[in-house]
Amino acid sequence: MTTQTFDVTKAEAFAQQMLDVLNSAAIALMTSIGHRTELFDTMAELPPSTSEQIANAAGLNERYVREWLGTMVTGRVVNYDPHDKTYVLPAEHVASLSRNAVSDNIAPFTQFIPLLGTVEEQIIDCFYHGGGVPYSEFKRFHAVMAEDSGQTTVSALFDHVLPLIPGITESLQQGIEVLDIGCGSGRALNQLADAFPNSRFTGYDFSGEAIATATTEAQLRKLSNIQFQVKDAATLEERDRYDFITTFDAIHDQAKPDAVLQNIYKALRPDGVYLMQDIRATTDVGGNLDHPVGPLLYTISCMHCMTVSLAYGGMGLGAMWGQEKALQMLAEAGFKQVEIKQLAHDFQNDYYIVHK
Missing domain, CATH: 3.40.50.150 (Vaccinia Virus protein VP39)
Structure with missing residues (x-):
């Protein structure tokens, strides 16, 4: 019987991997919401805007939009300016999230996560x-x-x-x-x-x-x-x-x-x-x-x-x-x-x- 050596470095790396999984799963859920509510499409057409401006443009409730933006900012999907308290969806991210992106739009696939x-x-x-x-x-x-x-x-x-x-x-x-x-x-x-x-x-x-x-x-x-x-x-x-x-x-x-x-x-x-x-x-x-x-x-x-x-x-x-x-x-x-x-x-x- 062979004794397996416990590698602390590998264990810590895997623990970090699992934290990344949790964060990615959360981002996937909120990406699905952003797609279904057309928030990404709305932000794709906006200059840097406050949560209230984004909510008004999308016809949505500001408090929910603000909390959704919290996920998008900490998930590095949306950029945030703390001085002006404005949010912007970078053009490079629009390419993977907007309905105008057609075949490159990954956002629709995130709907499988909440569905399943x-x-x-x-x-x-x-x-x-x-x-x-x-x-x-x-x-x-x-x-x-x-x-x-x-x-x-x-x-x-x-x-x-x-x-x-x-x-x-x-x-x-x-x-x-x-x-x-x-x-x-x-x-x-x-x-x-x-x-x-x-x-x-x-x-x-x-x-x-x-x-x-x-x-x-x-x-x-x-x-x-x-x-x-x-x-x-x-x-x-x-x-x-x-x-x-x-x-x-x-x-x-x-x-x-x-x-x-x-x-x-x-x-x-x-x-x-x-x-x-x-x-x-x-x-x-x-x-x-x-x-x-x-x-x-x-x-x-x-x-x-x-x-x-x-x-x-x-x-x-x-x-x-x-x-x-x-x-x-x-x-x-x-x-x-x-x-x-x-x-x-x-x-x-x-x-x-x-x-x-």
Whole structure:
């Protein structure tokens, strides 16, 4: 039996690391609030201002804004002038926090922290008794996911994602049948339907709330070439119907991802193409040690992706199922040709270009 030497320096460094974790968690919570109340957007347009001026410009209560600013100042997010008692959001920080930043805006992702906190008690119960937490327990999840997909997928759809597939843009212009499984609130599919009026688009999602949102947007856009339907993709029974099938960050969430992939194989025409966007990772945690958002993704997986799947008696793949498992399951579904592509601006996702 070997005796482990206690390293005081390492212990102190780790204690400091844990204090940093607490501070970062607090900043994340307040960043979520700053995003949802549009305080960052307001401050991005203001010169150095007092808490009262900021609150008035944002239409918010000054006392709460002042305390929020306390976190932002001590967290080195907002600069403070103690002489004039004014606050300013540096332009370099605006680039990561304002809605005008588009794809570089990190603030929307902080919403996952308070969202996941609402199911902590249920998750702890699962640690003791197994099972999972159903979709219905996650309030605002689709609203947050809509912003998430808007950051990573929708904003890059035409300039970056579609060009990964040779000839698909031309086919969409000419007119093909397209299916998006796990379409969520339909942001990507509605944009495609708007851009390619000669093609016909169908969106399936398990959530009635998401489908209602997607349908409303399609109606507002006056789109006649798109339809949305509440459907469990594991029950899909279509054959050789679609030229192009997409799943954006959806397969790992499925209760029965193996059945879903098999159904996609059957629904895809022989010369069709399947685009699967999913989390970039390795199946073994050892390959993810340097992943830039590994802790965040494993947490979201444990407290949403995995547990929702398990709640419905599913496989519980989790968000970090990884390339190795993905390639194995695609092969088991019957697919013969798989190419994995990546985008320079997107460190979070892999894009699987799949053919029969």
